[in-house]
Amino acid sequence: MTAPDTPLDSFQMYVRLLGYVKPYWKAFVVGIVGMALLAAIEPLFPALMKTLLDKGFSGKPRDNLWLAPLAVIAIFLLRGIIGFVTDYTMSWLTSRIVFDLRNAMFARLLQLPTHTYDNQSTGLLISKVTNDVNNVTGAATSVLTVTVRDSLTIVALMSWLLYLNWKLTLVALAITPMIAIVVRVFSKRLRSASRATQTAIGDITRILEETIGGHKVVKIFGGQSYETARFGEANQRFRRQNMRQAVAAAATVPLVQFFSAIAVAVVIYIALLQGQTAETTVGGFVSFITAMLMLLAPLKRLTDVNAPLQRGLAAAESVFALLDQEPEDDRGSASCTRAQGAVTFDGVTFTYPGTERPAVADISLDIAPGETVALVGSSGSGKTTLANLLPRFYHAADGNILIDGVAVEELTLACLRGNIALVSQDVVLFNDTVAANIAYGGMGAATREEVEAAARAAHAHEFIMAMPQGYETLVGERGVKLSGGQRQRLAIARALLKNAPILVLDEATSALDSESERHVQAALDKLMENRTTLVIAHRLSTIEHANRIAVLDKGRIVEIGPHAELIAHGGIYSRLYRLQRATEEALAA
Known part of the structure; x- marks a missing residue:
């Protein structure tokens, strides 16, 4: 321009x-x-x-x-x-x-x-x-x-x-x-x-x-x-x-x-x-x-x-x-209150600019309110892309994504994203206090009691209180003063405080040691209660209790069902699960 x-x-x-x-x-x-x-x-x-x-x-x-x-x-x-x-x-x-x-x-x-x-x-x-x-x-x-x-x-x-x-x-x-x-x-x-x-x-x-x-x-x-x-x-x-x-x-x-x-x-x-x-x-x-x-x-x-x-x-x-660059397309005009949490992907296709093969192609998936659905598959199978389409970070080329039966394109961005919380592997923390990172953005008016309650639920209160200034401790650029598990638990506390009905977990427990993973998984279990949850998982052992598991391959859902059913089916998920278990046992030995 x-x-x-x-x-x-x-x-x-x-x-x-x-x-x-x-x-x-x-x-x-x-x-x-x-x-x-x-x-x-x-x-x-x-x-x-x-x-x-x-x-x-x-x-x-x-x-x-x-x-x-x-x-x-x-x-x-x-x-x-x-x-x-x-x-x-x-x-x-x-x-x-x-x-x-x-x-x-x-x-x-x-x-x-x-x-x-x-x-x-x-x-x-x-x-x-x-x-x-x-x-x-x-x-x-x-x-x-x-x-x-x-x-x-x-x-x-x-x-x-x-x-x-x-x-x-x-x-x-x-x-x-x-x-x-x-x-x-x-x-x-x-x-x-x-x-x-x-x-x-x-x-x-x-x-x-x-x-x-x-x-x-x-x-x-x-x-x-x-x-x-x-x-x-x-x-x-x-x-x-x-x-x-x-x-x-x-x-x-x-x-x-x-x-x-x-x-x-x-x-x-x-x-x-x-x-x-x-x-x-x-x-x-x-x-x-x-x-x-x-x-x-x-x-x-x-x-x-x-x-x-x-x-x-x-x-x-x-x-x-x-x-003069165009801002995000906020074409939606429908306002909303707290969503029930029903999420529907109806024939969704998306291709990144400059690429030929769709990142996701003709994805159809119904998620009931309060249900946990895990997305698994090899790198590049379309898991993260699907999760990014839900809050409209990108716009689907074909098909529709609906929340409670309303297309996300019809909702204002503030309404849509106000109903979604995100916890990812790459936790983003700001060079501010612990309290400010938990009560971030629209949650800035939260009381200290509410912040501490969220931190306790996220198994973070104990390590926060051990820090020099407690909740007023500066975490450093991108949370450099904290361990990986501590950063994850602060991100979970932030999501708990937001209390959104829809939750996206993007490999939230990957790259953590066993002790940190135990704390983070316990915090996630608390966070996922009564919420519609879309989990992108790398460690398959962490999603065994998901209501359903969708297996993606080259941008398409090739298998879907509960853990036990997919294991019994003997398909892609079963092979991935057994291979990962064998690798973990070999490392442990």
């Missing part, structure tokens, strides 16, 4: 960017008025120089000599006060826009569908929120400040120059087309380099995020050299693109100054000729040169502003591409 690099698109993008200024229009008006006043003050100094030279050095005695130095002090004092107010106002405005944009981007991240996270790296998304937004606000306010203030200053000084000597002013203006050509040529290079820089910093953030998150794997498999090389390549790309920007920005200024110097030289020559014919006075000439030299600073700043402007517009493309 990158905007084409055309003047019209850039203008539209900038107008959209300025839309974030609208809520703070009063501060914006104060800033603009301040800049206009600063521009109006600029010609006062060269005007004072003309009066001072033409009258102050006329040789005639004067009683008010003190007025000239006092006027100089007054001019610069006034400029300082107005400049401070203007700069403070625009800085405040910039910080507010950064705040609003980041909030909007984060809110959109939370609304994006699951497949967006599947297709985009975490580092790139982080880079958009942390880095790109700063460049955008630079274009929205900093560039605007320089552009408006210095443009008004140039207009004011040019007006004074025209008043003093219109012929010399026209000579100076003849250089403008050359400056415009220089700026236009280097603008395209700056925009291109800015886009590449944002991609490079996204790669750096991605590699950092992956390496820090997987530091144990890096260390145990000796990946330091590989990761160092990978980071070095990304860092080098970033440096090269930065140098491309630096060359374009650095070349623009001296070229503009060179053409300006030519204009000044020609003006001086013509002014000397006019001086010989008394067309201009010494005061008029000095005032003209002073005003013309004062033009160089705003001209330089306007030239310099092209680099951050192009960086900002390139960053705006990235930011608006994120903000």
Whole structure:
């Protein structure tokens, strides 16, 4: 969703960017008025120089000599006060826009569908929120400040120059087309380099995020050299693109100054000729040169502003591409109360984008309220996909999924997901307190008694109380301070506190030692009471008591029934169960 690099698109993008200024229009008006006043003050100094030279050095005695130095002090004092107010106002405005944009981007991240996270790296998304937004606000306010203030200053000084000597002013203006050509040529290079820089910093953030998150794997498999090389390549790309920007920005200024110097030289020559014919006075000439030299600073700043402007517009493309992404499809309009828990899969088929074989194909399954159904099968058989379709993380291509006879597509996402709890093998905990991780999100208003009751039911209260600050202990990033079994029990406590009628268990006891598994299984048994439960199982011994077991193979249900019936049938489940039991007995021996 990158905007084409055309003047019209850039203008539209900038107008959209300025839309974030609208809520703070009063501060914006104060800033603009301040800049206009600063521009109006600029010609006062060269005007004072003309009066001072033409009258102050006329040789005639004067009683008010003190007025000239006092006027100089007054001019610069006034400029300082107005400049401070203007700069403070625009800085405040910039910080507010950064705040609003980041909030909007984060809110959109939370609304994006699951497949967006599947297709985009975490580092790139982080880079958009942390880095790109700063460049955008630079274009929205900093560039605007320089552009408006210095443009008004140039207009004011040019007006004074025209008043003093219109012929010399026209000579100076003849250089403008050359400056415009220089700026236009280097603008395209700056925009291109800015886009590449944002991609490079996204790669750096991605590699950092992956390496820090997987530091144990890096260390145990000796990946330091590989990761160092990978980071070095990304860092080098970033440096090269930065140098491309630096060359374009650095070349623009001296070229503009060179053409300006030519204009000044020609003006001086013509002014000397006019001086010989008394067309201009010494005061008029000095005032003209002073005003013309004062033009160089705003001209330089306007030239310099092209680099951050192009960086900002390139960053705006990235930011608006994120903000313009379609949120999750929440087409449902039916609200609901607590569901009874009847779940029906009716001819459900789903294929992941970019693949040919359906992950699940023509799945039909009725689950009664309070019933426990386990899904088993080899990796890639479609177990997790089926579980992800229930809360609409993905949308089925064909068929329907119904809860209490109502299609999940007709329910609002809040209603649907409010009736489902999830406990997975990959437990997600946040770097917050134990209590905050149990009473997370919509359960934030739960009392401490309710939190502790859920923890007791999940066999977690004992180890929580043994921690330094009990329920107020920080668990670290992704719960790094806890063992695998402890993390699982906190996730179960969270699901218990939610008390949803439908429960999804995604290999919740895999990769645990025997002692942890005993505690977790006991907590799960408590959690599953009177709930419709869909269990994705790796250890078949943990699902022997499920009401029914559905065996999946290549996305289809090939067997279904209670444990004893499937064992007696002697099919795929029976072979898997006997093979797993034999492996466990061999390991135990």
